[in-house]
Amino acid sequence: MIDLDKSETRILVVDDEESLRLTFQMFLGREGYGPVLTASTFEEAMELIEQQTFDLIISDIVMEGASGIDLLRRVRDLGLECPVVMVTGYPNINTASEAVRLGAFDYLAKPVKKADLLRTARMALQQYGLWKEKERLTEEKERYQQYLETIFRSVRDMIITVDHDMRVVQMNDQAKSWAAMHMPGLAIGASLAEVAECFSGFAADAQKVLECREAVSEHRIEVNPDGGGHVVFRLCAAPLESQQGKDFLGAVLVFRDVSRLEDLEKRGKRTYFHRLAGVSRAMQTVYTLIENVGQVDTSVLITGESGTGKELVAEALHAESPRRDMPLVKFDCTSIPENLMESELFGHKKGAFTGADRNREGRILQADGGTLFLDEIGDISPLMQLRLLRFLQERTFYPVGEDRPVTVDVRVVAATNADLKQKVQRGEFREDLYYRLRVIDITLPPLRERQGDLPILVELFLARFSKRLNKNITGISDQALQLLAAYRWPGNVRELEHVVERACVLCPDDTITTGNLPEEVRSGGREGGATFMGAGVEAPTTVESKGVSSLSPENEKAHLLSIIAQTDGNKAKAARLLGIDRSTLYRKMKAYGLE
Template sequence: MDVDIASHWGTVADTLHDVVLVVDPQGRIVRINRAGEELTGYRNDQLAGQSCRVLNCTGCKIIGQGSGVDYCGLFRAGEVRSKRCTITNRAGEPVVVLKRASVLKDEQGNITGAVETLTDLTELHAKEREITQLRRSLRSEDGFEGLVGSSPAMTSLYRLIDTVAQSDYPVLIQGASGTGKELAALAIHRRGPRADKPYVKVNCAALNPNLLESELFGHVKGSFTGADRDRVGRFEAAEGGDILLDEIGEIPPATQIKLLRVLQEKEIERVGENRPRRVNVRILAATNRDLPELVRRGAFREDLYYRLDVVPVQMPTLAERREDLPLLVEHFMAQAAAKSGKEITGMSPEAFGLLEAYPWPGNVRELRHAVEYACVLCPGGLITAEYLPPKLRQAEPAAPPAAGPAGKRHTQRQELLEALRRAGGNKSKAAEMLGVCRATVWNRINRLGIDCERDL
């Protein structure tokens, strides 16, 4: 038995979860289904005959004055494909929807109206906002693009990175091993105008001279044994973006000459090819070597050094920012605990005292490894001295730093106690007052030897 679908349109439309809205050629609402009534707050009889503009849809394209064909871009374009927009319901509240629309024509091709479907994205939009806020929170916990610290040395570094990121000049990042040079380079890329372009890293010390040249500039087929096809180099792969040349002090003299040409002429030549290729790449160079000393010894070209040293960035050692030690320890403990799934509640005062006394010649990298080691051995709860690497337990105490960690420790303890008292012992409220997460408050309570029942 055949069913006349047209005569049952209202019933069919009312079974749909999405809003179905029909308008005439003048843009007046003819019909809205039950889902539309629930979403907009209007009954069908309240909307019928009104201009569709009553819903104040941000996805409508206005092309002129009047109504319908002379007013709405839909009648000119013929359709709207999956466009996210916002309508206003009867209560005046914005509602995020996914809009699809198409014009209706008769057999002669004349426009008889249009039909729109609106999918409610309210819950999805709310979840997206939660995710965005969580990401911002995580980035905040991770510090400045992964660099952690609030000492004067680090705040100065953050300002410098933000400034140099906006320039197009080469950047030379210098610092001892383990100070975070790669993180600084990535921060410069992410905060600059090339952030949406490629970011390519090359460790210049990890390749022999022949491989390094091919890796940087590419090669053509047959240029050397094993070159069975053309190969794009890292400079071409980084087109429009940034390239990090890590361990720049290790590149051989022949490669230095070619690199100088890139800086001067913005051109490269693939190995085995004599045709120059234009490249648009900003060079970020990093090294723990004393480049001026290498220049004096003739191991590094002076002209290349001055080309690279246009915008120098010096990474502070951990000894120069010892006041950041508590933040770094908390950060690495949280990361290690998240990876292992263990309930690490903090570090005992005795264990933290050993961290404070150690000189950290390997800087932040060595500290991270020490905290990870302790988190691996610790079954859960408080990290005590027995779980720290043996070298920390056996090391001679470091010379007292100028920063005065004991005084800072006392100040931090007093600040936390005050926040806990004002919050009535509520750790979450205290964390909000201090601008940190709840886990950080627990870590500090344990590390600073605070007994909430006794001290509050």
């Protein structure tokens, strides 16, 4: 039985006898019911009923003018469900039982005893309470059903539910229109197993779910319908259970025709290529170039701003070449002082110089049979330029202190974010070396010129950092993505990667929002045009996050000094704070004489 809150029950007593009205009002009021209102005529009662809602109406049958039965009829005509109790004198007992047939809850015979009145009132109110609760639950269920149906209708995926015997129970509109075109046999009531043999993958998934009561995760299946053609579906299946998994109802299959996507991918529209991500035309050109150039042994020069993915291109070139099982040796030309560079690259003989207490194999020899990646090639000294040119021309070299040449089979891939051509014009870089290196030139456009790549890169980094940070971040709000798209990205993909990493660290739930983005990005880069530095939460709070790329040379030098000091000389940390990589930092330090 449901509990009644008596003080919240509105009762109307209708009687033309004032003493009876007052007695009923007093009995009910003292019992805690309220408010209890009274009316002496049909008209007066109707006026109150139209103005407010009642939980119980107690009405005399015989009144001057319209009767209590008229009142009951009127109440039901208005669609009101509240219980009506009739009061009648002994001679009118038959009329009263007639009233019950017409929908009255009960009747009370005069003289009405207090106990009878209270018992009938309690029962009527309790029954009405139950009815209201049932109505509420039905309404809620209907609303929920509607809500589910709306989802069912509006998702772009096709959805089919099947029962234990694999008979189709429900199909959403997408599934229906797809079936009408490609598989007319697939309809509500049809057996999924029998519909078409070529769709056996669907039936197999459904069968698995029905047998194991476990979801089958998303996978792709190829289908060759009778009418010909070739269709690829992305399909997942899950058990269909009632609330709390008490009843097992069957399986739900969610699938999507991805043939067009597959076609696009096959036609060269690739989203990923080795560790590179991007769908823009520029990146498609880069992928194709790498594929073609990978097969030959010519030198390649990769150019592009800092953080555009030059190192990833070098890796992909190596992976695409027949040298892929041999070493890829990376050498950052700015990472070590000039005087040690020759020995580092070419190796040295024991005793070649003070401190050379044993023979040392250089990077070039380590790369024998494989690829040597020379990063930041624009920064090497004229002497090293000459040595490298000789090596590229003759494929032999002399380790420091050694007079016998060493021959190796190495493919050289170099990268720079400097404008080498300008350096050649200014006499800072050898023209002959430039052309030797640049047999093939792969240029990576800055991120701001290939905005179409942004969503896919964001998705890639979100998945990466969500996993690394052991979080469950599944997406980014449209508004946050719009801010990222509007930003100029002076630090390119590296900077974007740091921004997403920082956002993942700050994000408390499953969606990155604008609040998780740094101020620079939120203000559209208007904060003095400074680059976001990817400091994330690891940055000491005392370090002012300010980029370098837009500062004047004097300010940039001072800023570099300040960051290096604040990180206690830790170059890796300083570079990270500045949103540039270590080699760029070394280059800048060198340029400002800060070594």
